[in-house]
Amino acid sequence: MNLALFDLDHTLLPIDSDYEWGQFLCRIGAVDAQAFAARNQAFFAQYQAGTLDPVEYLEFSLGTLAGFPRAKLDEMHAQFMREVIAPAIRPSARALLQKHLGQGDLVAIVTATNHFVTAPIAAALGIEHLIAAMPEVAADGSITGKLVGTPTQGAGKVVHTKAWLEKLGKRLEDFETVHFYSDSHNDIPLMSVVTHPVATNPNAALTSHAAEKGWPTINIFND
Template sequence: MMNLALFDLDHTLLPLDSDYEWGQFLCRVGAVDAAEFARRNDEFFAQYQAGTLDPVVYLEFALGTLAAFPRPRLDQLQAQFMAEVIAPAIKPSARALLQKHLDAGDLVAIVTATNHYVTAPIAAALGVEHLIAAMPEVAEDGAITGKLLGTPTQGHGKVAHTKAWLERLGKRLEDFDTVHFYSDSHNDIPLMSVVSHPVATNPNAALTSHAAAQGWPTIKLFND
């Protein structure tokens, strides 16, 4: 029977937060008002770390930023971001963990609260075909409108979106012998609680405590 391996992205497979770093990158290259954007980005990031982030409010901000650029310019910025920020941050330990599941024939997916536009090339760079992420509305000409399609992929939303993705494949969580979910954050406890093999990966303090209480294994990929 095929097994399922689910992975959070930021601080789990990457030793950084791709959403936050995207904002920092836009500031650094002068694509946005650095002072105002950095202020809001730092505020949202602190809320995420504290578990108080309103995902809809944040996504409207993030997608609104994407919508401010013509698509050719946005794609150019994305390619530069991948080359300068993401590619150098991908660690062999993360690739090895993914490859272990891929070599075993597991169905592998990344489940992230970050939007699909930012994370799709990251998933591709990691060799992961399936990505569950917040979906931006895209106009017929390819431009991002700034609106969110559906609901956020955060907290309990990760559970709903994962089940919906599996349903589109004609599967359910119960159809797999084992279901791993690797995450660093207490924000992902809802999905971790419904899989057979939750793994606290580079966990923050809140998840470290919860994992210990639940007897969940803990691993660290980024000791170097």
């Protein structure tokens, strides 16, 4: 068995699910549109620039989730999946995933976006294993607004991936090949410890780094 890891936003999806979730909340009137959109845009710009404080951002996004009963959150997310995510899922992304699943590879999505937003997306893509920022969940299923553990961003993806594999009784070194597909220079720490890093729809910083390292580059959204 080999291992195939995938970033989510701008890698398997041509959009940023976290950012789009915020825009969706504004659009349906669930939050103060002007104030929320301004903060959401500022955080997104910081992420693109590689200057985002992941804890600060997650406290902001999870704090927003804490403002709603769980039933309402799930209702809103189902609408989000129908209106935003489902139309964004491309056949090319499904084909890339199926290539690895069909080979019998162990496949996981490793994303900095929180688990509440991404779990239904992973399920829609047919991926069982998801490594994502974990919100604290109360006994009644509501989200408290707190982050459990460390963020799954940058070097945190390496830490969380190794911890996930350890729970399965495995290590990165146990696999003959380990692919990691990502669009962002923020993921260079994990890309640097796998056997087959693949710059996928890469941003300018990752394009340059991949060229220096001789990493392959693909774009699955050219259709």
